Amino acid sequence: MEAASVPRQSPRQSGAAMAIRKFLSCYGLILVLLVLPVVYGIHDLSTDGNLIRLGQNFKDGISNGAIWALIALGYTLVYGIIELINFAHGDVFMIGSFVSVSLFSTVGLTLTTGPLGIVLGLVVTMLLAMVVCGSLNVMIERVAYRPLRSAPKLAPLITAVGMSFILQNVGLLWKGGSHQSVTDLVHSQQHVFTFLGITVVRGDLLAVLITVPLVFLLTTFIARSRLGKAMRATAQDPEAARLMGINVDTTISLTFLLGGLLAGAAGLIYAVYQTDAWFFQGFQAGLIAFTAAVMGGIGNLRGAVLGGLIIGFIQQISDNRIGATWTPVVVFAYLVLIMVFRPQGLIGEETREAG
Amino acid sequence: MTIYSSLPLQGASRGNSEAVNNGAKLALKAVGGKVGGYTVTFKNLDDSTASAGKWDPGQVQSNARKAVQDKSTVAYLGEFNSGATANSLPILNEAGIPQVSPSNTAQGLTAKGLGSAPGEPDKYYPTQKRTYARVVPRDAIQGSADVQAMKDDGCKNIYIVNDKEVYGQGLATVVEQTAPKQGMKVVGNDGYDPKASNYRSLASKIAGKGTDCFFGSIIVDNNGSQLFKDVASGVPNAKLYGPDGVAEDTFADPKQGGIPASIASRVKVTVATLSQDKYPPAGQKLLKDYQTEFKKKPETYAIYGYEAMSLILDSMKRAGAKANDRKTVNDQIHQTKDKQSVLGTYSIDQNGDTSLTDYGLYTIKGGALVFDKVIKQAGA
Numbered sequence: 001m002e003a004a005s006v007p008r009q010s011p012r013q014s015g016a017a018m019a020i021r022k023f024l025s026c027y028g029l030i031l032v033l034l035v036l037p038v039v040y041g042i043h044d045l046s047t048d049g050n051l052i053r054l055g056q057n058f059k060d061g062i063s064n065g066a067i068w069a070l071i072a073l074g075y076t077l078v079y080g081i082i083e084l085i086n087f088a089h090g091d092v093f094m095i096g097s098f099v100s101v102s103l104f105s106t107v108g109l110t111l112t113t114g115p116l117g118i119v120l121g122l123v124v125t126m127l128l129a130m131v132v133c134g135s136l137n138v139m140i141e142r143v144a145y146r147p148l149r150s151a152p153k154l155a156p157l158i159t160a161v162g163m164s165f166i167l168q169n170v171g172l173l174w175k176g177g178s179h180q181s182v183t184d185l186v187h188s189q190q191h192v193f194t195f196l197g198i199t200v201v202r203g204d205l206l207a208v209l210i211t212v213p214l215v216f217l218l219t220t221f222i223a224r225s226r227l228g229k230a231m232r233a234t235a236q237d238p239e240a241a242r243l244m245g246i247n248v249d250t251t252i253s254l255t256f257l258l259g260g261l262l263a264g265a266a267g268l269i270y271a272v273y274q275t276d277a278w279f280f281q282g283f284q285a286g287l288i289a290f291t292a293a294v295m296g297g298i299g300n301l302r303g304a305v306l307g308g309l310i311i312g313f314i315q316q317i318s319d320n321r322i323g324a325t326w327t328p329v330v331v332f333a334y335l336v337l338i339m340v341f342r343p344q345g346l347i348g349e350e351t352r353e354a355g
Numbered sequence: 356m357t358i359y360s361s362l363p364l365q366g367a368s369r370g371n372s373e374a375v376n377n378g379a380k381l382a383l384k385a386v387g388g389k390v391g392g393y394t395v396t397f398k399n400l401d402d403s404t405a406s407a408g409k410w411d412p413g414q415v416q417s418n419a420r421k422a423v424q425d426k427s428t429v430a431y432l433g434e435f436n437s438g439a440t441a442n443s444l445p446i447l448n449e450a451g452i453p454q455v456s457p458s459n460t461a462q463g464l465t466a467k468g469l470g471s472a473p474g475e476p477d478k479y480y481p482t483q484k485r486t487y488a489r490v491v492p493r494d495a496i497q498g499s500a501d502v503q504a505m506k507d508d509g510c511k512n513i514y515i516v517n518d519k520e521v522y523g524q525g526l527a528t529v530v531e532q533t534a535p536k537q538g539m540k541v542v543g544n545d546g547y548d549p550k551a552s553n554y555r556s557l558a559s560k561i562a563g564k565g566t567d568c569f570f571g572s573i574i575v576d577n578n579g580s581q582l583f584k585d586v587a588s589g590v591p592n593a594k595l596y597g598p599d600g601v602a603e604d605t606f607a608d609p610k611q612g613g614i615p616a617s618i619a620s621r622v623k624v625t626v627a628t629l630s631q632d633k634y635p636p637a638g639q640k641l642l643k644d645y646q647t648e649f650k651k652k653p654e655t656y657a658i659y660g661y662e663a664m665s666l667i668l669d670s671m672k673r674a675g676a677k678a679n680d681r682k683t684v685n686d687q688i689h690q691t692k693d694k695q696s697v698l699g700t701y702s703i704d705q706n707g708d709t710s711l712t713d714y715g716l717y718t719i720k721g722g723a724l725v726f727d728k729v730i731k732q733a734g735a
Contacts, residue, residue, distance in 0.1 A: 053563070060556060177408030178366050178605075179578050181612035189555075189588035274553045276581050280406075281552060319556030324547045325519075 029341040032334070033310070036317050052197035057317045063204035065312020066211035067273065070266035071289035072296070072304035073218065074137075074259030080299035081235045081255045082149070087160040088140055090286015091167035092260055096133040096267020097277045098171060100125050101182050109185055118185055122272070126210070130264035137260025138253050146249070164283070171279030180277040188273055203273040210269055214262060215305060221258075222301070231255060235299070288315075291335050297345025306346055310334075356393045356679055357425055358383075358667060361418040361433035361443065363403035363410045367576045367605040367612070371656040372435055375457045377649050378660025379432060381641065382668060390671040391678045396427075397664075402434055402443075409576030410439040419443035423450040429684055430455065430667045435656075436574060437461030437522035440487070444479040448486045453685035455667055456489040457659035460497050460599060460627075461522045462529065465706040469495045469532055470525035476706075488688050488707035490662045490698065491627040492714065492732075494522070497598055498529025500625050500714035500730040501570060506537045508594055508623075510568035514561045515544040516582065517572040526598055527572035542566055549577035558589020569593045574600035580614050587618035595622045602626035602655050608722035619719040623727070628655040629715045630726035638697035655724065662698050669694060 037054060044053050071093050078086045109121040144159040188203035222228035233241040234251045242248050270285070271277050292311045296303025311331055318330040338346065360379060362372035376399050383397055400418040404411040415434060422428045423446060430453045434440045437459040444464070447454050462468050463475030464487065480486070505513060513534050517527035524546070531541045542564040547557060561569060569586050573579045579601050587595060595618070597606070602624050605611045614622065631642050641661055645653040670687035677683040691703040702710045712732035717724040 056559065057556070060559075172405055176365070177403075177405045178576065178612065179408070179581060181580050181584075181609070181614075183609075184584075184615060189585075270552070274581075275584065276552060276578075278552075280550070284550065284552070316556050319551075319554075320560050323545065324551060324554065324557050325545075327548070327551070 025341070029338060029346075032337045032341065036314065040317065040321060050197065053320075055196065055198040057320055058313060059198050059200065059204060060316040060320075061313030062309060063207040063273070063312075064316060065292075065309035066207040067266050067270050067308075068285070068289050068292050068311055069305040069308030070211055070214065070262045070269070071285055072292040072308045073215070073301060074263050075286075075290050075293040076296070076298055076301060076304040077255050077259045079293070080301075081231060082145070082252060083153075084145060084156050085160065085290070086137075086140075086145075086256075086259070087157075087286070088144075088163035088167055089137070089259060089263060090284075090289065091164050091171070091282035092133050092137050092140070093263040093267050093270070093285055093289075094171050094277075094279060094282030095136060095167060096129045096264040097271040097281065098174060098267075098279075099132045099264070100129045100268040100271045101175075101180060101277050103128055104183060104185065109183075111183055111185070113185075122185070122268070126265055126268045129268050130261040133264030133267065134257045134260035137256040137263065141253060141256040146252075164286075168279060168283065171282070175277070175279060177279065182271045182275045182277055184275045186272055188275060207269050207273055210265060214265055218258065218262070219301060227251070227254060288331070291331070295335055295338050295345060297347045300345065300347050303345055303347035310346075356390070356429045356671075357396045357398055357422075357427040358430045358432060358664070359398050359400055359418070359422040359425075359428060361400045361402045361415065361422075361431065361439075362435045363439075363576070364399070364401040365403040365405055366408040366410075367579070367603055368403075368409065368435055368574070370604050371458075371602075371654050374654035374657035375432075375435065375660030375663070377645065378457075378641075378653070378657040378662075379664035381644060381648060382661045382664035385665075386668050386672075390668055391675060393671075393678050395429075395668070395671075400433075402439055409574070410434060410436045412439075412442050415439045415442040416446060419446035422447065422452060428452055429671065429679060429681060432457065432660075432663050432667065434459070436520075436576075437464060437525070438520040440464055441479060441521045444487055445481055448480050448482055448484070451482070451484075451486060451681045451685065453667070453670075453681060453688050454487045455663045455688065456487070456491075457663040458491055458599070458656055459489050459522075460491055460494045461525045462494045463521065463525055465489070465493065465708050470498065470529040472521075472525070484685075485689060485705065485707055486685050488666065488691075488703050488709075490659050490666060490701075490709055490711075491599075492712050493708055494526045494529050494598075496712050496732055497625055497627070497714055498526055499533050499732065500716070501526075501530055501596055501598060502533045502537050502539070503730050504623060504625060504716050505534070505568050505570070505594075505596060506539060508568070510539055510594065512540050512542045512565050513568045513570055514542050514564060514566040514593075515570045515572055516547055516557070516561075516586070517544065518549060518574060518577040518579075519546040520574070520577070522574065522600060523572045523577075526600075527570075530570055530572065539568075547582065551578070554582050554585040555589055558585045561586060561593075562590040566590055566593050568596065570596045571601065572598060575603050575606040575613075580606055580612060583614050583622065584618065587614070587621060593621070597622065597624045599624070599626035599655075602628070602717065602724060604654065604723070607719045607724050610722060613722065614719075616722070619722075622719050624717045624719070624724060625714050625730070626655050626717060626724075627711070627714055628658060629713060629729055633713075633715075633729060634658070634697060635699055637695070638699075641697045658697055662696055665696060666691065666694070666703070 292307035296307030463471035517523040671678040
């Protein structure tokens with residue numbers, strides 16, 4: 001509709017300008033995304049004669065991005081179904097980290113625990129953290145969002161920000177304002193193997209080995225199961241779904257549960273991978289994951305994963321080559337560029353608003 | 356008469372802050388809580404916030420204003436961090452309140468020189484009259500002690516990372532400019548974001564420069580343990596060095612969130628504190644008294660807390676009948692000559708700097724800082 005009010009392109013525009021414009025709208029985004037790897041690839045080839053350093057950045061980006069992807073999925077799931085940006089999601093993730101860290105000592109995980117004990121302990125901790133975060137997310141929806149479902153859109157947005165601050169300060173009271181150093185249970189930076197000159201450490205394996213099955217399970221669940229079908233139906237048209245006998249409230253609760261479960265898993269990976277937990281980590285991770293979700297096309301699951309990985313990669317390359325202090329500038333500059341070239345995100349939205 | 360202390364009582368520096376307050380209390384007790392007929396009250400303020408987990412500019416300024424508004428304030432003991440002092444000093448200076456820091460080392464607080472930024476130190480003294488003194492040697496001296504330590508260990512390529520604060524950045528500049536004179540190469544001097552979750556890419560950048568020695572010009576409150584952990588893993592053979600900003604139990608002890616024992620053996624830390632037996636008898640006695648009084652081992656800055664308070668009280672005593680007059684007390688602080696103290700005999704110069712120059716080099720064993728040796732100044 002809005003497009004109609006925009007004046008048409010001036011017919012006098014020269015052919016060359018038109019061609020450039022057309023080229024940019026087709027390939028601009030790809031060009032933007034390729035700038036960093038190509039520039040540094042050439043740089044590496046000319047100085048080192050190989051692409052190992054770029055590969056290393058890429059690998060670090062994948063393991064870092066896997067965590068962002070898990071959190072981004074929570075944002076995108078919720079947005080897809082009720083078109084609400086769940087600002088509290090990042091802080092649910094932080095609580096996941098805190099729960100995991102506190103459970104390590106409860107289940108008796110120390111540096112001297114044997115490998116089998118560590119694996120079992122981590123699995124138990126992760127399941128518990130997932131359950132806690134899942135329930136927390138469901139409760140947040142029940143208390144802060146459901147009563148406001150027919151209210152103006154601004155209302156649940158404000159309660160979401162409120163929930164975020166509540167959780168943040170719960171974290172602050174719980175563990176204090178300083179970074180909590182987490183016992184390096186898995187020796188996260190120990191080398192496992194070297195592939196084409198790229199060293200893979202245990203932390204990378206952990207992040208990828210947990211994220212990939214979880215994302216696979218989630219997508220299969222949504223694509224195949226009855227409940228997943230109900231979720232998709234509710235996302236398309238809640239009224240019609242209700243008419244068809246779908247319990248919309250339960251479906252929405254389920255969505256929050258899934259998002260919370262993923263946030264809990266991400267919380268554990270983060271704590272073990274970074275060996276750090278901090279009450280403010282949720283805000284930062286939330287911002288990055290939300291950016292990832294928007295970059296990929298909010299409401300789109302594959303987009304969230306792709307966005308997470310891309311941001312992970314940009315962060316690593318910027319930390320490693322441009323300077324750690326510039327990283328936020330580079331990441332958000334990328335977001336702006338991607339939005340300019342493709343307002344609907346990389347893969348595109350799958351929401352009612354976008355039609 | 357009131358003396359305020361303003362120190363970070365929350366976050367990673369809380370242990371040393373308490374040690375400073377305790378030391379100061381001992382000094383006050385030693386004179387019976389009175390100077391020249393005036394009873395001295397010692398009030399402790401917190402310059403940190405829970406959410407920052409370290410000193411906070413707003414909190415520092417509000418503490419300084421609190422002291423200014425109190426008519427009975429005669430002196431101000433603090434801050435613990437140089438960056439914090441940069442915030443309170445101008446406020447206290449306007450009110451003419453003498454300020455003594457137990458631990459600030461940033462060069463720019465007192466004088467132009469290696470490591471000071473443009474505009475320093477004049478911007479801290481709006482009245483153009485000096486009202487600040489410190490009992491620890493400044494960073495021009497600490498920096499060269501660090502460089503000396505690295506030279507002794509055979510370092511060739513030094514990589515510096517600083518936290519961009521008044522203290523961290525200043526000290527980094529000192530090391531960056533001093534090291535080449537000692538035949539070592541500085542291959543990098545980077546700022547980092549204390550809010551970042553890890554520093555692995557930074558570490559691999561450091562490794563890529565052929566670094567054999569890493570110098571973290573930081574305070575531990577700025578995610579310092581994480582920085583050292585990641586650099587230690589990313590540059591497996593590098594020796595690691597830190598200044599007094601990381602001379603905290605919260606850095607040395609993994610149980611308190613510090614670095615793990617596996618990398619602690621590669622870390623050396625400089626701090627102006629020496630081992631007990633290197634102090635004059637008065638100092639040795641103080642450290643024993645501290646242990647009896649507070650039932651715990653004096654942390655590194657306990658003795659400087661004592662001396663900062665002692666310097667204030669001594670200056671008040673010399674002010675005689677005018678012990679309640681800020682200006683007279685301030686003048687007396689800056690005229691301190693050959694004070695026999697727990698640290699040894701020292702004077703305070705016009706800028707407020709101490710004549711002491713010894714730095715201690717520490718290693719970390721069993722989660723605690725262990726004194727290694729004294730680094731004497733080679734012509735500061």
